[in-house]
Amino acid sequence: MxxxxxxxxxxxxxxxxxxxxxxxxxxxxxxxxxxxxxxxxxxxxxxxxxxxxxxxxxxxxxxxxxxxxxxxxxxxxxxxxxxxxxxxxxxxxxxxxxxxxxxxxxxxxxxxxxxxxxxxxxxxxxxxxxxxxxxxxxxxxxxxxxxxxxxxxxxxxxxxxxxxxxxxxxxxxxxxxxxxxxxxxxxxxxxxxxxxxxxxxxxxxxxxxxxxxxxxxxxxxxxxxxxxxxxxxxxxxxxxxxxxxxxxxxxxxxxxxxxxxxxxxxxxxxxxxxxxxxxxxxxxxxxxxxxxxxxxxVGWAPALSSPAPEPEPTPEPEPEPEPEPECRAASVELDCPDVPAASCEEGQLTSYVAACEEGACAYREATTTCGEGTVCGTDEEGQAACVARAECEVDGDCTNAPSPTCEDNTLTTYAGMCAEGSCEYAPATTTCEEGFECGLTRGVPACVQKTELVKIDEETKRIEISEIVYFATGSDEIEERSFELLNQVAQVLENNPQVEAVRIEGHTDNVGRRASNVDLSQRRAESVRTYLINRGIVAERLSAQGFGPDRPVADNGTATGRGKNRRVEFHIADDE
Missing domain, CATH: 2.40.160.40 (monomeric porin ompg)
Structure with missing residues (x-):
């Protein structure tokens, strides 16, 4: 240039x-x-x-x-x-x-x-x-x-x-x-x-x-x-x-x-x-x-993490139509047939009368003290009533005791006693023990064992639970809906003193950092251990260990698999 x-x-x-x-x-x-x-x-x-x-x-x-x-x-x-x-x-x-x-x-x-x-x-x-x-x-x-x-x-x-x-x-x-x-x-x-x-x-x-x-x-x-x-x-x-x-x-x-x-x-x-x-x-x-x-x-790269699925929105319920009146005053006896049965409480007869209040059935309670020569008992139709005081010589002669009743998980039974030639029926209340509830056994009210959520599996050396332990999201705080499950775990441990040592394991899915997941699983296992100790289990029987995402039981590539991997397990440690 x-x-x-x-x-x-x-x-x-x-x-x-x-x-x-x-x-x-x-x-x-x-x-x-x-x-x-x-x-x-x-x-x-x-x-x-x-x-x-x-x-x-x-x-x-x-x-x-x-x-x-x-x-x-x-x-x-x-x-x-x-x-x-x-x-x-x-x-x-x-x-x-x-x-x-x-x-x-x-x-x-x-x-x-x-x-x-x-x-x-x-x-x-x-x-x-x-x-x-x-x-x-x-x-x-x-x-x-x-x-x-x-x-x-x-x-x-x-x-x-x-x-x-x-x-x-x-x-x-x-x-x-x-x-x-x-x-x-x-x-x-x-x-x-x-x-x-x-x-x-x-x-x-x-x-x-x-x-x-x-x-x-x-x-x-x-x-x-x-x-x-x-x-x-x-x-x-x-x-x-x-x-x-x-x-x-x-x-x-x-x-x-x-x-x-x-x-x-x-x-x-x-x-x-x-x-x-x-x-x-x-x-x-x-x-x-x-x-x-x-x-x-084109090439090879770490797989993308799938976000947790958003919960499906709950549709707003359609407004219910105005209900028809349940009853009318002119036909209350026909409209309100579910009159509670009479009962005997503390020697008095409690009975109920049907009434129609603002279109709804109501049952008004009436308490009657049985008169002289009578006692609250069971009449010939099996209903509670004031019946003539029976003549008796021994307690075994008093056979008209009211039927047992259940209320607020409390069982009330009645025992017949012969006092001065007459039968009296004294109530006795029993609060059902933990793991039991007031229900029916062959049609008779009694304290019956609750549905079992926890059992010991001798083959796998594990305490199997039929539900998962729920925690607040991203936290080691146990949700209230898991209290009953953990109460039953404590009861099983109390009933089986031969199980000397149990390792509580915390597990997570693989979403997020491994170090964060291991820390979260350790804190959650410690929270369960603290809960069981507060329920009376000796601390030396329990240990806690968090494994984070290292021991999956399902595919972390799906939301269902990740849900299964977020869990708490109970392992019997003394035989391992």
């Missing part, structure tokens, strides 16, 4: 880039043309925007992404008119792997291969990017650590913050603009999940050796990313992001130093198989910004 012809080289897409003032210096260093750097583990991040999450311990991923960019480097004159494409086509395959450690760290690796590059080259310079063919780009190592998170699992609502770095190892060909010098770029990643969608933002600073091409400065850059990811249906997510950078050490902030792009696409995951595709355009035509780009990938 000579002085009479003013030509420019811009590192930009054909979107109105600012012109450079002179051709590239023949001795200038090269730089990496690729501006799209996808994150390792794209299932847990966006595309090039990092989330603040890391995988569970030893979770790993391996994904290949093919990335094509059109006209990332063009030649223009001083009026901004395009003269030629220095690099018209640029295609890279990224091999991405990642490994999570200790539920807080993640290490990623990006091995880029330039599989196709075409163009005319840079006039007057040593760089010939248009002649570049297959080659290895700069290897990128991405360590990441989560600083804090308010979420128990990656799908929960909440916010999180992480720190990471992009460390570029100069393995690419500088002359073909497929690589550059050693570079390191620390950045912060913040994200928030609100009702399903994730919003993520990154900001970072890339340190690199500086070089200049007239008014184009290749030096340290301040980079930013902003993205959003929205679940569409199970396994399908839509992703959009914008990213760019500026060169703060340049003499002025110009378009050539400020490449900016907008990309969008989707991810679909079935089990551990991840597929993704997307496309984008240049917004500010800095160096490396294409007219447009397209990418697609």
């Amino acid at each position: 000579n002085g009479s012809r003013k030509s420019v080289v811009t590192m930009a897409a054909a979107l109105g880039a600012t012109a450079l003032l002179a051709p590239l210096n023949a001795s200038a260093q090269g730089f990496e043309l690729q501006q799209f750097n996808p994150m390792p583990n794209p299932s847990g991040n966006l595309f090039s925007t990092s989330s603040a999450d890391v995988g569970q311990h030893l979770d790993w991923s391996a994904v290949a992404i093919f990335n094509y960019s059109n006209d990332p480097l063009v030649l223009r004159n001083s009026d901004g008119d395009r003269l030629d494409s220095v690099v018209s086509d640029h295609a890279t395959t990224h091999l991405l792997v990642s490994l999570a450690l200790l539920d807080r760290f993640e290490l990623g690796l990006d091995l880029p291969f330039v599989v196709w590059q075409r163009g005319s080259g840079i006039p007057g310079g040593e760089q010939a990017p248009g002649e570049g063919g297959f080659g290895v780009g700069d290897i990128r190592v991405v360590p990441k650590v989560q600083i804090f998170s308010t979420r128990e699992s990656a799908e929960d609502n909440g916010v999180a913050l992480a720190a990471l770095a992009d460390v570029f190892i100069p393995t690419g060909n500088e002359e073909s603009l497929q690589g550059g010098d050693f570079r390191v770029g620390p950045r912060l990643a913040f994200d928030a999940i609100v009702g399903g969608p994730r919003i993520a933002a990154n900001v970072g600073y890339l340190y690199r050796p500086g070089t200049s091409y007239e008014n184009l400065t290749i030096d340290d850059t301040l980079g930013w990313n902003l993205g959003v990811e929205v679940p569409i249906i199970e396994g399908l997510r839509a992703t959009a992001e914008a990213y760019g950078k500026i060169t703060p050490l340049a003499d002025a902030i110009v378009a050539e130093d400020s490449p900016t792009e907008l990309v969008g696409g989707a991810k679909y995951q079935i089990g551990n198989v991840l597929m993704l595709a997307g496309a984008g355009v240049g917004l500010i035509s800095g160096y490396g910004t294409p007219d447009w780009r397209a990418f697609a990938g």
Whole structure:
């Protein structure tokens, strides 16, 4: 190029880039043309925007992404008119792997291969990017650590913050603009999940050796990313992001130093198989910004956690019609036939009379003291009544005792006694013991054993329970509906002193962090142990241990299986 012809080289897409003032210096260093750097583990991040999450311990991923960019480097004159494409086509395959450690760290690796590059080259310079063919780009190592998170699992609502770095190892060909010098770029990643969608933002600073091409400065850059990811249906997510950078050490902030792009696409995951595709355009035509780009990938990633199903809404009951009157005063005896039977209480006769009050049956109680020579007993029809005092010599002669009754779990029986030649029937009340309730045995009121919820299985050496122990969500607080079940467990232990030691085990599903699940299962097992001790079981007979998600009994991939895995078990420990 000579002085009479003013030509420019811009590192930009054909979107109105600012012109450079002179051709590239023949001795200038090269730089990496690729501006799209996808994150390792794209299932847990966006595309090039990092989330603040890391995988569970030893979770790993391996994904290949093919990335094509059109006209990332063009030649223009001083009026901004395009003269030629220095690099018209640029295609890279990224091999991405990642490994999570200790539920807080993640290490990623990006091995880029330039599989196709075409163009005319840079006039007057040593760089010939248009002649570049297959080659290895700069290897990128991405360590990441989560600083804090308010979420128990990656799908929960909440916010999180992480720190990471992009460390570029100069393995690419500088002359073909497929690589550059050693570079390191620390950045912060913040994200928030609100009702399903994730919003993520990154900001970072890339340190690199500086070089200049007239008014184009290749030096340290301040980079930013902003993205959003929205679940569409199970396994399908839509992703959009914008990213760019500026060169703060340049003499002025110009378009050539400020490449900016907008990309969008989707991810679909079935089990551990991840597929993704997307496309984008240049917004500010800095160096490396294409007219447009397209990418697609496939690989292996940790399976997505399925959210717990939302409870089905309970339909509002339809308003009941106004009820017909239960009774009328003129026909109360016919309308209200369920008159309670008379009874004897403390020597007095209690009887009932039917009445119709505001259209509803009512039964008014009347108490009668039996007159002289009579006693409250049973008449010839088997009903309670004031009957003639029987003549007797011994207690066995008093055979008209009222029938036993049940009320408020209290059994009332009557014993006949012969006093001064007459029978008297004294009531005796018995409150049914724990594990029993007032009911019927062969039609006669008595204290009967409640339905058994707990039994000892001699073969499995376990105390089997027919219900689960319920806790408040995410808590070790036992719900009231499980008190009766645990009362029966205590009764079984009290009735079987030969069972000297019982281990109470807590188990969870695999949703959330393993450490959190182990802690929750331990606290829940301790809560059950404390409850049984408060019911009178000797503390030395009981131990508690939480296993978290380590011992599933069902498939954690379904809501039903996860429900079965959230459980408390009682193991007889002295024979193990």
